[in-house]
Amino acid sequence: MLIKNPILTATNLTKRYGPGCAKCLEQTGPDYGRNQCPVCGTVIACAGVDLAIHPQEVLGVVGESGSGKSTVIKMLHFDIDADDGHVGLHTGKIETDNRVRNQNVLKFSSFGKRQIRNAVMGIVYQNPHLGLRMNISAGGNIAERLLMAGWRNVGDMRKRSAMLLDKTEVPISRMDEAPRNFSGGMQQRVQIAKALSNEPVLLLLDEVTTGLDVSVQARVLDLIRKLQQEMDVATLVVSHDLGVIRMLTTRTMVMKNGRVVEAGLTDQILEDPQHPYTQLLVSSALH
Amino acid sequence: MLRVNNLSKTFTIHNLGAKEISGFRPVSFEVATGKTLALSGPSGTGKSSIIKCLYRTYLATSGSIEYTMANGETVNLVKLPDTEMVRLRQREIGYVTQFLRVLPRVSATEIVAGPLIGTGVSYDDAIQRATVLLRRLRIPDELLDAYPVTFSGGEQQRINIARAIIWKPRLLLLDEPTASLDKGSIEIVIELLNELRQQGTTMVMIFHDPDVMHALSDSIYLTQTIQEEECCECNR
Amino acid sequence: MSLAESIEQLPEQKHASYSFAFIDEGAKREIRRQTLKAVAIPGYQVPFGSRDMPVARGWGTGGLQLTLSLIGPDDMLKVIDQGSDDSVNAVNIRKFIERVTSVNTTTDTEKASVIQTRHRIPEEHLKDGQILIFQVPIPEPLRDVEPSERETRRMHAEADYSRMWLFLYEDIVKYNQITIGSRYPVMVGGRYIMDPSPIPRWDIPRLHMGDALFLFGAGREKRIYAIPPHTTVEPLEFDDHRFNVEDFTDKVCMRCGSENTYLDELVDDATGKRIYTCSDTAYCEKAARQKGLLNG
Numbered sequence: 001m002l003i004k005n006p007i008l009t010a011t012n013l014t015k016r017y018g019p020g021c022a023k024c025l026e027q028t029g030p031d032y033g034r035n036q037c038p039v040c041g042t043v044i045a046c047a048g049v050d051l052a053i054h055p056q057e058v059l060g061v062v063g064e065s066g067s068g069k070s071t072v073i074k075m076l077h078f079d080i081d082a083d084d085g086h087v088g089l090h091t092g093k094i095e096t097d098n099r100v101r102n103q104n105v106l107k108f109s110s111f112g113k114r115q116i117r118n119a120v121m122g123i124v125y126q127n128p129h130l131g132l133r134m135n136i137s138a139g140g141n142i143a144e145r146l147l148m149a150g151w152r153n154v155g156d157m158r159k160r161s162a163m164l165l166d167k168t169e170v171p172i173s174r175m176d177e178a179p180r181n182f183s184g185g186m187q188q189r190v191q192i193a194k195a196l197s198n199e200p201v202l203l204l205l206d207e208v209t210t211g212l213d214v215s216v217q218a219r220v221l222d223l224i225r226k227l228q229q230e231m232d233v234a235t236l237v238v239s240h241d242l243g244v245i246r247m248l249t250t251r252t253m254v255m256k257n258g259r260v261v262e263a264g265l266t267d268q269i270l271e272d273p274q275h276p277y278t279q280l281l282v283s284s285a286l287h
Numbered sequence: 288m289l290r291v292n293n294l295s296k297t298f299t300i301h302n303l304g305a306k307e308i309s310g311f312r313p314v315s316f317e318v319a320t321g322k323t324l325a326l327s328g329p330s331g332t333g334k335s336s337i338i339k340c341l342y343r344t345y346l347a348t349s350g351s352i353e354y355t356m357a358n359g360e361t362v363n364l365v366k367l368p369d370t371e372m373v374r375l376r377q378r379e380i381g382y383v384t385q386f387l388r389v390l391p392r393v394s395a396t397e398i399v400a401g402p403l404i405g406t407g408v409s410y411d412d413a414i415q416r417a418t419v420l421l422r423r424l425r426i427p428d429e430l431l432d433a434y435p436v437t438f439s440g441g442e443q444q445r446i447n448i449a450r451a452i453i454w455k456p457r458l459l460l461l462d463e464p465t466a467s468l469d470k471g472s473i474e475i476v477i478e479l480l481n482e483l484r485q486q487g488t489t490m491v492m493i494f495h496d497p498d499v500m501h502a503l504s505d506s507i508y509l510t511q512t513i514q515e516e517e518c519c520e521c522n523r
Numbered sequence: 524m525s526l527a528e529s530i531e532q533l534p535e536q537k538h539a540s541y542s543f544a545f546i547d548e549g550a551k552r553e554i555r556r557q558t559l560k561a562v563a564i565p566g567y568q569v570p571f572g573s574r575d576m577p578v579a580r581g582w583g584t585g586g587l588q589l590t591l592s593l594i595g596p597d598d599m600l601k602v603i604d605q606g607s608d609d610s611v612n613a614v615n616i617r618k619f620i621e622r623v624t625s626v627n628t629t630t631d632t633e634k635a636s637v638i639q640t641r642h643r644i645p646e647e648h649l650k651d652g653q654i655l656i657f658q659v660p661i662p663e664p665l666r667d668v669e670p671s672e673r674e675t676r677r678m679h680a681e682a683d684y685s686r687m688w689l690f691l692y693e694d695i696v697k698y699n700q701i702t703i704g705s706r707y708p709v710m711v712g713g714r715y716i717m718d719p720s721p722i723p724r725w726d727i728p729r730l731h732m733g734d735a736l737f738l739f740g741a742g743r744e745k746r747i748y749a750i751p752p753h754t755t756v757e758p759l760e761f762d763d764h765r766f767n768v769e770d771f772t773d774k775v776c777m778r779c780g781s782e783n784t785y786l787d788e789l790v791d792d793a794t795g796k797r798i799y800t801c802s803d804t805a806y807c808e809k810a811a812r813q814k815g816l817l818n819g
Contacts, residue, residue, distance in 0.1 A: 111681040140693050147688040153762040154695050222392045272345040276301030
């Protein structure tokens with residue numbers, strides 16, 4: 001059920017690589033088919049992105065490589081510093097919510113950002129090397145997040161890790177093994193277990209099935225959908241794959257050249273796309 | 288409950304040089320709470336498109352769809368924010384077609400129980416009610432825990448209908464959900480839908496089979512062929 | 524030629540041209556300033572301009588610079604190396620400091636005002652007014668889990684210590700216990716994880732809420748840090764895997780008969796049997812004397 005107030009509201013998210021000039025924003029974007037400013041050479045990774053994520057909903061961001069969708073998710077996870085924009089949180093979970101409320105969390109110190117991340121977010125990256133310590137046991141990877149959240153009982157952490165690995169269909173017998181020995185699909189499942197370990201309010205999925213075999217992809221997607229429903233966690237799904245978007249999301253934003261070109265209900269985006277780029281994307285995917 | 292005013296839909300196909308295609312002739316109709324309306328007319332008159340506009344799968348080009356919500360407030364479904372529309376879909380407005388579009392590796396009972404769980408019913412309770420409903424629709428017990436992607440067309444349609452009616456939506460949009468069902472199954476579906484009617488569900492429906500249509504509808508709206516000049520108009 | 528000998532041989536007037544306590548006053552002032560900062564932020568590693576000492580780096584130059592910058596003519600100095608006042612390194616450093624300051628020296632912990640140590644805390648309780656100066660080889664407790672200095676500094680700044688905890692967790696998973704022998708990481712003042720220098724676990728509890736000032740100097744790594752008196756010092760431990768000290772149950776010092784000191788294990792060449800003696804030799808001698816086991 002959607003509750004009216006979003007847990008996260010982002011406005012004007014902007015990230016550029018380069019010096020920037022007065023012409024950057026007006027000379028880039030989908031109308032020009034480029035995201036590099038012809039005047040100063042600055043790359044506008046994304047600009048003016050607004051989004052809101054409501055409790056328990058799944059919001060999709062779709063677009064081709066270089067559209068800026070991964071930049072958006074990484075800014076929300078504070079992996080990349082935004083050049084401009086405002087992100088407000090209303091999770092109701094952070095103890096310090098009074099301090100967080102109505103604040104632009106993008107302006108927080110990295111310490112403050114880390115606290116927010118540990119308390120309310122979980123992320124799964126396309127590349128498991130970004131989300132996992134490959135030489136630390138699978139159980140240890142999950143324990144790390146619990147340790148961040150202040151857990152100090154090894155037995156409890158192992159119990160919770162085992163439970164999460166079981167949920168994500170990783171054999172518990174391999175809990176003490178390092179993920180570097182695992183298959184790609186299993187690494188993603190460990191990443192998912194790790195992302196969910198702190199019971200996040202917001203789950204961020206960045207191209208999680210890209211690069212996996214089709215059958216493995218399907219299993220990972222099923223798992224995400226199942227867990228998403230079971231845990232009622234609001235989720236942001238970034239993918240270039242309309243199949244993933246169709247399967248997981250209720251609302252979708254379409255990005256191109258660093259801008260949002262269209263946003264709507266996912267079935268509307270897929271069946272009645274408005275923007276020329278979305279029409280192209282949808283017709284290419286279906287034929 | 289539902290008042291459609293001069294609703295029209297034009298598709299702009301940018302890849303064909305912004306070619307415009309009209310979806311249907313502008314329509315206006317009303318459906319009172321608890322009443323059922325059938326859309327009827329030759330194929331190509333845009334009946335499915337009208338239903339999709341009501342469900343917001345299509346964005347209407349002009350006109351309005353005034354819908355009175357359970358709380359008495361009236362909203363225009365054409366302009367309603369996406370998140371509000373999602374909320375209505377979860378709580379009030381159901382939609383069913385002849386095509387089952389479900390996720391792989393989800394059992395029949397879970398698919399049917401899904402919308403109920405979404406409205407806050409406990410998992411076990413929802414599964415229980417889904418099982419009862421599927422049995423009424425003559426889905427064999429051994430299929431209850433199987434994945435419907437492997438089912439026959441008729442079985443899939445029955446799963447689809449069960450999923451649409453189990454949570455008793457206030458407004459149910461039906462687009463030929465019985466297209467390839469056998470007579471026995473159709474009778475059960477009519478019976479189930481009539482039960483919903485008696486419980487107050489409002490419906491807008493498309494049924495090709497005149498017997499089914501008459502068995503279920505209080506009134507009929509005739510859709511008309513799109514006129515040549517209207518096409519020319521929109522190409523201008 | 525030993526350090527002590529080389530100092531003995533310094534010509535008198537050349538020797539006199541050094542300032543009191545060898546280090547020039549400006550450098551002392553800088554070290555004292557960084558020491559004050561370290562005291563003000565317990566457990567935080569303060570960078571300092573480590574001076575060239577007439578001792579190779581890695582041989583106690585951090586501790587030495589702290590001692591020399593703090594010591595005054597009225598101080599009473601004690602220097603130990605792994606509990607012993609008589610090991611070559613302890614003797615050399617003590618002689619050097621004596622030579623450049625003319626302060627009095629002692630082996631008696633109770634009488635000393637400044638104690639420089641390598642890898643031990645004296646057995647006797649340190650009192651208000653005493654300063655214990657540790658020689659530190661590796662000041663960064665996170666070094667084992669993170670090679671980058673920039674990253675460890677960030678981790679300290681943000682109190683992002685999950686990886687240190689993870690290291691301990693993995694240790695328990697692999698060996699069912701924490702295998703760290705010396706250099707056991709501690710949390711100081713509830714804020715910074717600190718390397719206590721390679722003291723045995725036995726000594727860790729005695730850093731907690733102490734009456735004396737503990738200073739740590741790493742000459743090669745150019746860091747000073749401190750535990751001021753009455754500061755909490757907690758070894759990292761889990762609720763279900765507690766920190767514990769070395770177990771000397773049923774073992775006593777063969778010299779003084781003490782049952783509650785940190786013991787060195789020796790193998791008797793003649794009999795092949797394991798024997799134990801106090802690691803703190805001055806304490807051992809004192810205890811033996813009190814029990815009448817020694818004459819004089």
